[in-house]
Amino acid sequence: MRSEFAYASPSSLGEALEILKDFGERTCVIAGGTDLMIAIREGELRAELLVDISRIPELRLIREEGNQICIGPLVTHGELASSGLIKKGASVLGRAANSVGSPQIRNMGTIGGNIINASPAADTIPALVVLEAQVTLKKREGERSLPITDFYLGPYKTIIGAQELLTKITFAKLDDTWKSSFIKLARRKALAISRINIAVLAKMDEMRAKEVRVSIGSSTPTPCRMEKAEAVLRGAVPSAAVIEEASRIVAEEMVARSGVRPSTEYKRPAVQGLVKKALQEAFNIGL
């Protein structure tokens, strides 16, 4: 039996915030629907009112604001993957978006949905973490912006209030001294949910890595940076030995954060190997 609910489709942000103000906890927001429709079909949607934000044009833009790239929550994974601005200034995000689901899912699913649904396996999140993205949450009374790493409380849990809407995602545009990579491991290449995904950004100064950012998804309770490994890489001339050491540290950090589980025996070497591959790709060595 499917969930039953009333439906509202506001055509402006103001109207949407009014509805969320009035009905708060009783609402659920829908955009692309790729996650929510499954809950609806299973009869698991608890909300009385479905608020469809897909008809709010101002939430659908990718634009440059000075040195920042600003993405509306309705931008689809397909649009991210084919955006020239993203390719140039944040290619790691474009590649992450291009690894989501299938062509159909990428035409439907949105970056906002990927962020809000808070699946630990979300592919865009590690990319947004290394981009040091900020998310802006808005309600009728005002708005707040915070780093994406502060947005998550646990798997499928975020700090967003019932009256709030995610209205934009912003991060600094990267110049071409930044190298990047995104790799995911799943049961198969297409249409599979990530078991482990990794995003790497490295700012190069001649041969030296001036700054390195590493985030792994699906393997830690909340999205985070691998700071100990980043410290090992910072200032180093990337070599096979340094990469090996950093990969080992990431695997250790992953285990420290998620605890030892039955899958750890498999995941530790898998994470290590995958990080090695991601770092080699970012530094363009040993491939």
Add this chain to the structure above:
Amino acid sequence: MTKRDINICVNGKWYELAVEPYETLLDILRNRLGLTGTKSGCAKGECGACTVNIDGKAILSCLTLAVQVDGKEILTIEGLPKGAELHPLQESFVKHSAVQCGYCTPGMIMNAKALLNHNSNPSEKEVRKTLSSNLCRCTGYERPVKAILDAARIMRGKDER
């Protein structure tokens, strides 16, 4: 719960329908409009059998609420032929025997149609990547891939004329 009135254009024809908020586009196509070419498979977004085109892009009709497509133009497999003349993609699937049980075929063809809309000359790799979202247990994909590449070639020829 209250029904909502929507207007949708399916294969060039506009329909006014009263729909429940929880009804999907797939429900409407099959049960109201009798367009049963579009299939229901996994109902989870994994098999591609329910693929249709909206604004020239491939989407999954089982994961789309009917109320969300109010005002939109939808193309299904039934909208591809021109009168008695099959679309080149359909013709090519027949010619290459790319159909066995046929259940996945409309989804495959609608996914291929969307690919060719923005890429008239796809590589074999691009075709294979596109078809990765259409589960097929019969054909082994060899013949559908050949059929799509051949149809693309024929369609490019037609455009040039």
